[in-house]
Amino acid sequence: MAIAYSLANWTMIQIDALPAFNDNYIWLLQDTAKRCCAVVDPGDAAPVLAWLQQHPDVQLTDILVTHHHNDHVGGVAQLKQVTGAKVYGPARESIPARDVALDDHDSVEVLGLTFTVIAVPGHTLGHIAYHQADQGLLFSGDTLFAGGCGRLFEGTPEQMHQSLSRFTALADATLVYCAHEYTLSNLRFAVAVEPDNADLQQRVRDAQALRERNLPTVPSTLALEKRTNPFLRVDETSVKEKADERNPGAGATPATVFAALRAWKDKF
Secondary structure, X not given: OOEEEEOOOOOOEEEEEEEEOOOEEEEEEEEOOOOEEEEEOOOOHHHHXXXXXXXXXXXXXXXXXXXXXXXXXXXHHHHHHHHOOEEEEEXXXXXXXXXXXXXXXXXXXXXXXXXXXXXXXXXXXXXXXXEEOOOOEEEEEOOEEOOEEOOOOOOOHHHHHHHHHHHHOOOOOOEEEEOEOOHHHHHHHHHHHOOOOHHHHHHHHHHHHHHHOOOOOOOEEHHHHHHHOHHHOOOOHHHHHHHHHHOOOHHHOHHHHHHHHHHHHHOO
C-alpha cells in the first residue's frame, strides 16, 4: 500500500512510497494537476504498474535511477516498454533502457522541477543521488539510509565518507528519501556506538511506533541524521572514542573513523 507524503509548500505534487520486495521503497512523485508521475529506482515493475492501473488517468513520464543493482533497476525496461517513460541513470554504470546518462553536477527536469545530480561513489562506483534544492528533496538511493549508510560493494571507505560529506553540506531541512526500510536495524547499531545520545534514543522510540503501525520511517531529514546517524557523526568525540575502542588508532581522521564504523556494522 502506498503511503502519501504531501509537502506543505508543494501543493500540486505528492510523493508515495511503493513497497517492493522485502524492504525496498520505490518513490513515486505525482503532479496531481497535470496527471503525470515519475518513479525513483523501480527494482520491480509490478508495484508501479499496479499503482498506474489504480490511477488510469496518470501517465508515467520519467524514471530516475541511482545505481545499477537489480533491486533498483529490475523493473525499468518493462516500465519503459509499457509507458514510454524516459529513463535517467548514472553515466558510469550500465543501466537498462537508459535514455539520458547523468554525471556529477548535471541537471534534469522532472515534473517541472530541476534536480541536481550528485556523484556519490561508495556503495557502487557510479552511484548518483538526485537533489532538489528548492523543495529540499534528496533521493539518496543506497548511499545514505535513515540512521545508516550503504555497504561498500565497490568503493572505498574514503569515497563513501566523502560522498556522505557532500550530503551533510546540504540544508538541514532536506528530506532524505532513501531506498530501504532499514531504520530499526541501523538504529540498533547507532545505539551501540552512542548509547548516551538522547536524540538517538528518542528516534528509536519514534521509529518503533511507526513500524508497529506498518508505516515507513522515511523520509527523514538531514538535521535528524546529523544528530543520530553515526556515519555522519565521525567528528564527534563520542564516536571517535568508540572507533578507537574497537580499533586502536581508528579515531585519527574522520575517514578512518568511518572505516572502523563501517567494518563494525558489516559484522553487527
